[in-house]
Amino acid sequence: MGNLLGKEEPIDFNGEVDLHWFNLLRCVGKGAFGKVRIVERRDTKKIFALKYINKIQCIKMKAVHNILRERALLEELQHPFLVNLRYAFQDDENMFMVIDLMMGGDLRFHLDRTGGFTEAMIRYYAAELATVLSYMHKRRIVHRDLKPDNLLLDDRGHCHITDFNIASRFEENKVLKSHSGTLAYMAPEVFESNGYTWTVDWWSLGATLYECLYGRRPFHGSTNEELTVNIRSKHLDFPTYNLVTKQPLQVSKDCISFLQALLERDPKKRIGCTSGRGNLDDVMAHPWFAAVDFERLTRKEYQPPFVPDANHANFDAMYDLEELLLEENPLTHRPRK
Structure with a gap:
C-alpha cells in the first residue's frame, strides 16, 4: 500500500x-x-x-x-x-x-577570487599532496588530471584530491599511452612514443603549484599544438610578481628550487620520482620542507595557513x-x- x-x-x-x-x-x-x-x-x-x-x-x-x-x-x-x-x-x-x-571549495574557486596564494599556502598544499601521491603510486594508481579544479579544501583548510574519472592503474612494464588529462598540466613524457606511468602526476603538481603562486599556468599557447611544443621545450620563467594581480612576490630560493625540480622534463631526474615509486625521500629531504614533520602532517596535526570562510558558500x-x-x-x- x-x-x-x-x-x-x-x-x-x-x-x-x-x-x-x-x-x-x-x-x-x-x-x-x-x-x-x-x-x-x-x-x-x-x-x-x-x-x-x-x-x-x-x-x-x-x-x-x-x-x-x-x-x-x-x-x-x-x-x-x-x-x-x-x-x-x-x-x-x-x-x-x-x-x-x-x-572549503576547490583551489580554482579561491584562485579565481584572489589571483594567487602565498608561498606558505602552496608549501602546505604541496606537502599534503605529496603524501597522497606517494600513497597512490605505491598502489600503482596514477591520477592523470591533477589541477586546481580537482583539489578540494575541507572546512579546516586541508587539501584533498578528487575526481578519479581518468585515473588509471599502471604496470612498470605496461606503460600508458593515451593523451589523458588537461593539456596545460600534462607532462612532456605524455607526448612521447615511449609512454608514461606515475611520474606525470609530479609534473602536474608542479604546474598546479606554479599557477597557485603566480596566478597563471607555467606554459601557454594560442593553439594546442603551440602549447604542446612549449610544454616540451620552452624555458620556464619565475617572475618577481603575480601575473594576475601584478603585485610583487617575495618567493624563497627553496620554493623556486622545488618548483623547478617538479617541472623537470626528464622524469628520471624529477623530484618525487628519483627515490622510486611511492618513496617520498627526495621530497622530504628538500630544504623547502625542512620544518615539516610528515608524520604529524598526515595526522592533520598542523594548522593550515588558510581556513575557508565558513560563513560563505x-x-x-x-x-x-x-x-x-x-x-x-x-x-x-x-x-x-
Whole structure:
C-alpha cells in the first residue's frame, strides 16, 4: 500500500544502502559526468557529498567504463588527503557515489577570487599532496588530471584530491599511452612514443603549484599544438610578481628550487620520482620542507595557513539555482524495479 497517511516508510539502515538513507540538501557542483549535492544520512545526521550520474546520459557520452573504473579505484583507496568513497549504489536511472564532503571549495574557486596564494599556502598544499601521491603510486594508481579544479579544501583548510574519472592503474612494464588529462598540466613524457606511468602526476603538481603562486599556468599557447611544443621545450620563467594581480612576490630560493625540480622534463631526474615509486625521500629531504614533520602532517596535526570562510558558500551558488529552476527530472528516491 502507498504512503496514504503521509508517514515515511521505515528505513533499514542494516540493509542495502539506497538514496532513501539520505536527506537531499543543496546542489554544489556539476560536471561532464554528473552532479554533486550535499546529503545528510538520516540516522547519524552525518553530512556527505553525493555524486550522481544519469545512466542514459552516461551511455550516450560513452563514459560507462570511466565511471565504473573510478568507483573501482576509489574502493581501493583510503587516505587523509583524498576525497574518500563511503558508499556506492544505483537505482534504475542513476549511479551514485557518496563521498567525503569538502566545504572549503576547490583551489580554482579561491584562485579565481584572489589571483594567487602565498608561498606558505602552496608549501602546505604541496606537502599534503605529496603524501597522497606517494600513497597512490605505491598502489600503482596514477591520477592523470591533477589541477586546481580537482583539489578540494575541507572546512579546516586541508587539501584533498578528487575526481578519479581518468585515473588509471599502471604496470612498470605496461606503460600508458593515451593523451589523458588537461593539456596545460600534462607532462612532456605524455607526448612521447615511449609512454608514461606515475611520474606525470609530479609534473602536474608542479604546474598546479606554479599557477597557485603566480596566478597563471607555467606554459601557454594560442593553439594546442603551440602549447604542446612549449610544454616540451620552452624555458620556464619565475617572475618577481603575480601575473594576475601584478603585485610583487617575495618567493624563497627553496620554493623556486622545488618548483623547478617538479617541472623537470626528464622524469628520471624529477623530484618525487628519483627515490622510486611511492618513496617520498627526495621530497622530504628538500630544504623547502625542512620544518615539516610528515608524520604529524598526515595526522592533520598542523594548522593550515588558510581556513575557508565558513560563513560563505565556497562554491558557485548558481548550481543550486539551476537545479531548482531548470531540472526537468528532480532527484528523488525511487525503488528499483
